[in-house]
Amino acid sequence: MRKSLCTLLTIGCLAFTGSALAASNDYREPVSSTVSVSFSDSSSTFRPGPTNAVLLEAARDASLVTINGRTSTTRPSKRDERLALARAVSARDYLVAQGVSPLKIMINYVSAADFVADNGTPEGRYLNQRVDIQMIYVPMY
Template sequence: MRKALFLTLSLASLAFAPGAMAAGVAGMAAVSYGEPVLTAVSVSFPDSSTTFRPDASTAELLAEAKGATIIYVSGRTSTLRPSASDEALALRRALSARQYLIARGVSPLKIMVNFASAADFVADNSTPEGRYENQRVDIEVIYVPTY
């Protein structure tokens, strides 16, 4: 719905822009700003933990995050069925990562938080190692080149 509204408003603004009707959309100059650059990392948590502790290489990648355009933080659990307590755990994990980034100079306005329990498994959830990998926070750091 939001995309449709944006598209509608964008097309409406083109229709009323001076010279848009005469020049047409094809006559408008295309501007290229380059492709966004994405850095994605995952940090796993021990059972029931909400303390965000990235390893050294992840911490190094996140040290540059204050220059990002937007950052998506997604908290996850390894439970098989969603529940209110597991949703709260996933949220606390995501908020712990958010706080880590803010403490290192990232503007809170750049950070979008998402969370879900019993979803988005990246490993076999029937093993302790797989569950550990699934109990995680995924962080996507997006940089948009400016010219």
Template structure:
């Protein structure tokens, strides 16, 4: 009995030693889990995926560029509008306009006495004007030789004053009206002081003559 047990144990030990000395078996790979990386269809699919990714990146970049260009265009448009408005405003400011100065006179006098600031402004504007029209006036209540001479003398006095200040005489025209063109109430002393005047009309451009058809229009 003991001999059989020993033999059985010896067999078991032999089997154990045999199993330990045998090399391990290689792992078994399931063919279904293999990834056919070199299959042409798979390669083409990967290329398509890469191309799609690159296209998406380019599209996003294009969107950003388009948005940036739109913002730049909007800023340029706004700037152009601002510049156009500024140029238009500057043109209106530079646009020459007709101006009228009034030179007042003492009773019965044709002496020109203009305050210094007003005199300087009048002379500077008259030098730039293409036409200077002088209209002599009096505070007379009726036509008479005296009033006529006074109105004319005042217009001539202002003309001589402007010529002496450097205004070209060929650009000055004089006219006068002794009565009937009052600027204020001629019944009061203050009104008569305003009526004793020469109106200096300054034109930046010479008037254009009317054609025959324009002259006949009502």
């Protein structure tokens, strides 16, 4: 059994690194999709807009879902770390209520990092106060 598992892992790694096996179309590569949802100042209430809600319906079929909670602060603090975690947990709770298995969901959170916009404007801070939900789909063979 162990040898078979090692063989499968080796073949899987070759398929995902762009080797000749992957080029022969014997294997399909995983597909990833990311949805970002922003939060109001100090809020941890997850409210995806209608477009994002439709996109997140596909999370039920994902093999793995990672949720990254973020804040717009420029210095990390315990308060902001708790807020980033609360945002990620709120998104997870939403997805579980929509039928996504909690066993597929991983959470990551950090404050004062991973900015996607300029924090010098209200619009930029709003975009940085977010969760990024990455859905990874692994094809079945």
